[in-house]
Amino acid sequence: MDKNKLTRRRFLKTTGAATAVLGFPTIIPSSALGNADTPPPSNRIVMGGIGIGNMGSGDQGAFLGKKDVQYVAVSDVRKKQLNAAKDRADKRYQNTDCKAYGDFRELLARPDIDAVHIATPDHWHAIMVIEACRAGKDVFCQKPETRTLREGPLMIEAAKRYGRVVSGGSQRVLEDYRGIVERCWRGDHGPIKSINVEVGPLSQPCNLPPETCPEDMDWEMWLGPAPWAPYNAKRCDGNFGTGGGSWRSYIDYSGGGMTDWGAHHFGGATFAVDVRELQPTDVILQNESGKKFLTFQYPNGIQITHNKPGRGNMNVEGTPGEKKEAKPVPKYAGQGGITGDFIECVKTRGTPFRNLESAVNTMAVCHLGIIAYTVGRSLKWDAAKQSFINDEEANRFLDRARREPWQI
Amino acid sequence: MLDKAFEALKTYDWGMDPKLIQPIDEAIVSTHGDAAARKDLESRLIAALQGEAPRAAKDAVCRALRTIGTAASVPALAALLADEKLSHMARYALQCIPAPEAEKALAEALSKVGGKLKIGVISSLGVRRSAAAVAPLQAPLADSDPVIARAAACALGTIGSPEANQALTAAKARPETKDAIADSMLECAENLLAAGKKQEAKAAYEKILSDSPSKAVKIAAERGAAACAGS
Numbered sequence: 115m116d117k118n119k120l121t122r123r124r125f126l127k128t129t130g131a132a133t134a135v136l137g138f139p140t141i142i143p144s145s146a147l148g149n150a151d152t153p154p155p156s157n158r159i160v161m162g163g164i165g166i167g168n169m170g171s172g173d174q175g176a177f178l179g180k181k182d183v184q185y186v187a188v189s190d191v192r193k194k195q196l197n198a199a200k201d202r203a204d205k206r207y208q209n210t211d212c213k214a215y216g217d218f219r220e221l222l223a224r225p226d227i228d229a230v231h232i233a234t235p236d237h238w239h240a241i242m243v244i245e246a247c248r249a250g251k252d253v254f255c256q257k258p259e260t261r262t263l264r265e266g267p268l269m270i271e272a273a274k275r276y277g278r279v280v281s282g283g284s285q286r287v288l289e290d291y292r293g294i295v296e297r298c299w300r301g302d303h304g305p306i307k308s309i310n311v312e313v314g315p316l317s318q319p320c321n322l323p324p325e326t327c328p329e330d331m332d333w334e335m336w337l338g339p340a341p342w343a344p345y346n347a348k349r350c351d352g353n354f355g356t357g358g359g360s361w362r363s364y365i366d367y368s369g370g371g372m373t374d375w376g377a378h379h380f381g382g383a384t385f386a387v388d389v390r391e392l393q394p395t396d397v398i399l400q401n402e403s404g405k406k407f408l409t410f411q412y413p414n415g416i417q418i419t420h421n422k423p424g425r426g427n428m429n430v431e432g433t434p435g436e437k438k439e440a441k442p443v444p445k446y447a448g449q450g451g452i453t454g455d456f457i458e459c460v461k462t463r464g465t466p467f468r469n470l471e472s473a474v475n476t477m478a479v480c481h482l483g484i485i486a487y488t489v490g491r492s493l494k495w496d497a498a499k500q501s502f503i504n505d506e507e508a509n510r511f512l513d514r515a516r517r518e519p520w521q522i
Numbered sequence: 523m524l525d526k527a528f529e530a531l532k533t534y535d536w537g538m539d540p541k542l543i544q545p546i547d548e549a550i551v552s553t554h555g556d557a558a559a560r561k562d563l564e565s566r567l568i569a570a571l572q573g574e575a576p577r578a579a580k581d582a583v584c585r586a587l588r589t590i591g592t593a594a595s596v597p598a599l600a601a602l603l604a605d606e607k608l609s610h611m612a613r614y615a616l617q618c619i620p621a622p623e624a625e626k627a628l629a630e631a632l633s634k635v636g637g638k639l640k641i642g643v644i645s646s647l648g649v650r651r652s653a654a655a656v657a658p659l660q661a662p663l664a665d666s667d668p669v670i671a672r673a674a675a676c677a678l679g680t681i682g683s684p685e686a687n688q689a690l691t692a693a694k695a696r697p698e699t700k701d702a703i704a705d706s707m708l709e710c711a712e713n714l715l716a717a718g719k720k721q722e723a724k725a726a727y728e729k730i731l732s733d734s735p736s737k738a739v740k741i742a743a744e745r746g747a748a749a750c751a752g753s
Contacts, residue, residue: 225737248705250738264649275708275742319585321578323537341581341611344536489589490551507554510589510618513649517610518642519669521676 153182159252159460162187162227164218164242165234166199168352169256173231173283174199176453177254178206183457187227189215193330216332218242222249229460231453232256233283235350235367237340240265240522243280247272254456256283257377258369259473263481264513266474267500268522273470281456281466282473284381288446291382294428298386301440303432306387308409308417311379312427315356316484317363317370322346339516340366369484376480380418381468382428384479387416388441390472393497394418394479397486408483420483485511524549531570534579543582550589560590571598577607584611593621600627609639617646625650629658641673648677656685663689668698675699679706682713687726695733704730704739711746724750 159182163174166188177183185203190196196214203212215221221230222245229252232242236258246253253273259282260266273280288295298306324344327333333345343349343366348359356362356371368374384390389412396411408420419425432438446467448458459466478497485508486493494503502508516522527545534543546567553559564587571583580602587595595615602612616624628650631643644662647655655677662674675693678686687710695703711726727747735743 248701248738250736250741271709271712275712275746276738277741277745319540319582321536321538321540341614342607488551489554491554506620507589514588515610515613515617515642515646515649518638518645519673521641521645521648521673 158182158184159457160184160186160226160228162189162221162224162230163199164189164221164230164232165238165256166190167192167195167233168354169283170231170233171195171199171202173233173254173256173453174202176450177231177457178203180450180454180457182461186211187213187215187221187224189218189221191216191332191335192328217335219245222246222251227251229253229279229456231283235336235352235361236261236369236373237367238338240269241339241516241520243269244272244522247276247278247280250276250278252279252456252460254281254283254453255473257381257468257473258373258477258480259283259377259470260477260481261367261369261373262513263478263485263500263511265522266477270470270474277463279456279459279463279466280470281452281459282377282468282470282476283452284378284468284473284476285452286378287381287385288467289451290378291386291428292443294382294430295386296443298430298432299388299441299443301438303430303434303438304436305433305438306416306430307433308419308431309383309387310419310422310425310427310429310431311376311383312421312425313376313379314371314421316372316487317356317365317368318358320349320364320366322349337517339520341517369480372484373477373480376483377473377476379427380479381473381476383418384472384476386428386430387418389414389416389418390475393475394482394495395497397482397493397495399486399490399492406487408486410479410482418479528566528570531579531582532573532575534582535576536578538578543579546582546586550586553590561594564590564592564594568595568598571595571602580608581611584608584615587615588618591615591619591624593619593623595619596621596623596627599624600631603627603631603643604635604639606639609635610642613642613646617649625652625654629655632658632662640670644670644673644677648680651681653681653683653685656681656683656689660689663693668696671696671699672702675702675706679709682709684710684714684719684722686710687714687722691726691729700733701736701739704733704735704743708739708742708746715746715749720750 161177161183163170166174178185188196188199200212200214204210230246231254233256239255239259243253243255325346327345336350351360353360356374361367362374363370392412394410395413398409400407402423405423407422410418446455447464448454455467482495489508493505493508496503523545527543530542549563553563567583567586571580599612599616602608616628628643628647635643659674659678662670665671678690690703690707693703707726707730711723714723724747727743730743
């Protein structure tokens with residue numbers, strides 16, 4: 115037996131003493147004993163959630179609905195949101211056991227927590243995923259999983275180093291594009307030449323005026339590693355817009371629609387044409403009738419185009435008349451969509467559908483595209499070295515300095 | 523347009539339309555490959571940084587110098603490393619400027635700044651992954667403030683060289699710094715293993731395991747030690 119594989123039961127046994135010392139709840143709800151429908155705690159995954167607003171509350175609901183999850187903690191920088199999330203968990207279990215933390219590091223320090231879900235703005239993802247892995251937690255991280263190219267490999271290394279299960283969080287990759295993916299994998303198009311993705315816009319600089327920060331919000335913690343800026347409600351609003359008035363619109367926190375919906379669309383495209391394990395070698399910036407678009411060239415000859423005029427979203431160009439061997443389409447493990455897939459993988463130590471490597475590869479497409487548009491030229495990418503070839507200036511966009519005291 | 527943008531930069535403050543200074547970003551793209559134009563652009567940005575422009579303006583200048591800054595920008599940026607408000611944005615540019623002068627400025631700042639700002643400088647030195655940064659990071663690694671020591675350990679792990687591993691191995695681990703040092707030693711050990719230096723990697727893993735590591739670190743070190751045993 116591999117002694118490094120820690121079973122759930124052994125984990126609970128070895129952490130029991132520490133839990134008692136730290137004074138975590140000892141009241142045992144009736145459900146804690148288990149019954150025909152609900153597994154006893156020793157077979158449940160103990161979870162907490164970090165960033166519990168829009169997508170975070172949705173993810174929390176999904177995990178709270180799972181009988182094999184015991185949800186015990188939440189963390190957010192907005193107290194109202196935080197308290198509401200605690201109330202949801204407490205209502206679910208009919209107790210008051212869910213703990214609320216303003217600082218995610220306190221949640222991660224709890225030895226009784228097996229796994230966390232993360233749904234903060236994108237500029238926090240890498241730090242939190244890496245810290246969670248260091249703390250021995252499995253992680254479900256909402257998309258876009260990375261904010262810079264450098265972050266991806268560091269997250270993968272941390273997950274591998276600590277033997278953690280880390281899932282990305284785009285449910286649409288498998289669910290929205292199933293028909294397209296099945297046609298591609300079945301061979302309906304013959305050998306695939308290319309697929310086009312329509313998505314945007316890129317995020318913009320933000321220079322909104324200062325406003326009074328609500329008392330229930332920890333603004334310094336919301337900004338975290340991002341450059342300091344004065345509070346403005348539109349700067350940090352979690353709505354799903356990317357055209358201004360949400361953090362998804364602004365460079366310091368997001369890549370805009372290019373990464374937000376891009377995580378879904380490029381995720382679906384790389385899945386459909388089966389390049390999830392690869393990164394492009396070339397990012398070719400073209401101009402047709404005044405409209406800029408990109409071609410991502412993959413080492414196996416396949417191309418993904420971005421906003422190519424005359425093609426729609428997820429439009430596939432194949433080789434009609436030529437045969438392509440059919441392959442079975444990968445599916446989620448377990449029950450309950452992408453969150454169920456994650457929980458099943460936590461239990462079996464399997465590889466999630468949107469495993470971190472494929473999520474990072476998808477996000478790399480988005481970031482490479484943003485950099486090409488930003489510097490205004492085509493780029494050559496060395497995936498092994500994670501650097502642009504013969505373009506020192508483009509390499510300056512691989513990462514950005516994090517505001518003290520945050521580092522990865 | 524560019525002249526107007528630089529004029530606007532003098533009073534550019536929070537709440538003003540970013541389009542006012544957008545021509546500067548456009549000039550960065552259009553002057554690619556034109557050394558003379560870039561030199562002129564950089565000089566104007568440096569002047570703005572050294573002037574009395576508001577914080578938002580200097581923030582924007584640092585972002586621009588991140589892309590086009592050279593050794594010429596280093597003195598103006600280095601002067602901001604001890605500035606509570608602008609230190610991060612100075613690093614935003616300095617961290618990306620490949621000139622050795624940028625590295626030297628960061629290393630020299632280590633003895634001039636404290637607290638959070640020092641953590642930032644340490645972090646930027648780590649990200650640059652220069653072998654020369656290992657020596658200056660050894661003092662903060664031994665700092666009595668565990669937050670500084672952990673930051674230095676993290677930076678040395680990012681550098682990840684055999685020399686960084688030696689510095690980490692020699693560090694006196696305290697309860698508050700033990701896991702950070704171990705995490706960085708794990709990074710270094712992985713690099714040693716990837717380079718085929720199994721004995722050195724094994725020694726690093728054994729050192730980690732001998733220091734009563736946390737559960738997560740112990741599992742990671744045991745996995746690493748097992749990998750060293752393979753042929």
